Amino acid sequence: xxxxxxxxxxxxxxxxxxxxxxxxxxxxxxxxxxxxxxxxxxxxxxxxxxxxxxxxxxxxxxxx
Numbered sequence: 001x002x003x004x005x006x007x008x009x010x011x012x013x014x015x016x017x018x019x020x021x022x023x024x025x026x027x028x029x030x031x032x033x034x035x036x037x038x039x040x041x042x043x044x045x046x047x048x049x050x051x052x053x054x055x056x057x058x059x060x061x062x063x064x
Contacts, residue, residue: 007064008062009025009060009061010025010047010061010062010063011026011028011043011049011060011061012026012028012058012059013030013036013039013040014027014029014030014036014057014058015032015036015057015058016057019057019058036057036059044061047063048063050063
């Protein structure tokens with residue numbers, strides 16, 4: 001029997017820290033869109049995740 005958590009949010013990269021509140025994952029603040037894209041790409045590679053854009057200044061890195 002395989003028991004594991006397979007689908008979860010690993011991190012968030014935001015432009016406006018006011019868009020998110022405390023939760024169960026790390027939240028990284030980026031100064032601009034370019035830094036946000038770069039940080040989320042690096043985190044996704046390191047954490048073996050996928051980046052999802054919520055189109056409101058919030059990028060989620062999650063594992064499926």
